[in-house]
Amino acid sequence: MDKSRLEAFSDGFLAIIITVTVLELRPPVGDEPSLLGALLPVFLSYLLSFIFLAIAWKNHHHMLYLTRDVSEAILWANLNFLFWLSLIPFTTGWMGANHFSATPTAVYGVVLLMAAIAYWILERVIIASQGRRSVLKAAVGREWKLVLSVILYVAGIVLAFVSHWIAQAIYFLVAMLWLVPDRRIDRMIIEADRRRAESSRTHEE
Numbered sequence: 001m002d003k004s005r006l007e008a009f010s011d012g013f014l015a016i017i018i019t020v021t022v023l024e025l026r027p028p029v030g031d032e033p034s035l036l037g038a039l040l041p042v043f044l045s046y047l048l049s050f051i052f053l054a055i056a057w058k059n060h061h062h063m064l065y066l067t068r069d070v071s072e073a074i075l076w077a078n079l080n081f082l083f084w085l086s087l088i089p090f091t092t093g094w095m096g097a098n099h100f101s102a103t104p105t106a107v108y109g110v111v112l113l114m115a116a117i118a119y120w121i122l123e124r125v126i127i128a129s130q131g132r133r134s135v136l137k138a139a140v141g142r143e144w145k146l147v148l149s150v151i152l153y154v155a156g157i158v159l160a161f162v163s164h165w166i167a168q169a170i171y172f173l174v175a176m177l178w179l180v181p182d183r184r185i186d187r188m189i190i191e192a193d194r195r196r197a198e199s200s201r202t203h204e205e
Contacts, residue, residue, distance in 0.1 A: 006070050006078060007061070013082050014057050017089060021049050024093035024154040044097035045108075048171060052112065055178045056085060059119070066136045067126050074129060077122040084115035105167050108161035112171065113153035120146055149174050 025046050028035035060081070067074070091111050095104040120143075127134045156170035 003064065003067060003070050006075065007064050010060060010064070010078065010082065011057070014060075014085065017085055018050065018053050021046060021053070021089040021092050024089065024096060042093075042100045043203065045092045045096035047087050048160070048168075048175065051179070053085065053174045054119050055175065056115065056119070059178070062139075063123060063126065063136060064140055068130065071125075071129050073125050074122070077118070077125040081115065081118040081122050084111060087111045088115075088131060100164045100168060102161045102164055105164045106157045109153055109157040109160060109167060109171060112174075113150065115158065116146065116149050116153065145177060149177065 025039070025042055028039060089112060093103065095108045097100075098104050104183040123136065123140065127137045130136060139179040152170050152174050156174075159170065160167035
């Protein structure tokens with residue numbers, strides 16, 4: 001499969017997921033301002049999910065940018081990643097409708113955990129297809145963010161049954177962790193652009 005086709009499919013899929021997620025944010029029946037207070041848990045759960053989906057889209061875009069070719073293994077690993085992301089609207093709505101109670105909060109964490117693992121699998125499959133001199137492998141380095149995220153997700157899932165607010169704080173911490181730009185990947189993308197420009201000039205000459 002051509003890489004651009006996989007990118008277009010993934011972008012469209014993520015756009016649909018975000019659209020379905022916001023549909024859980026239904027307007028109240030009536031015009032009293034106090035009615036908006038009842039929507040606060042739903043809005044907060046949507047906001048958190050929107051941040052996670054935005055991070056997933058950005059990192060997925062960077063990862064595919066550093067990918068040369070798309071094999072069948074990469075295709076299926078990508079579908080696995082998108083599958084877990086597609087469950088976010090359900091868990092977001094369930095969690096918001098039940099005011100962040102223990103079980104929905106824990107299940108929400110399980111979906112985020114599985115999405116993180118699926119992302120790691122996709123990353124490993126791409127790196128394996130690129131060989132020893134994998135550009136993606138050089139960009140991601142030791143992946144301490146991913147390891148820490150998995151640990152925090154597990155902690156959040158367990159602590160959801162102790163205090164759902166602690167679990168939500170942990171999920172938010174993971175989101176903030178990934179919002180910090182990874183300069184290594186940015187540098188690799190700039191370097192890849194430079195090499196492509198040089199290669200293009202060489203062919204023209």
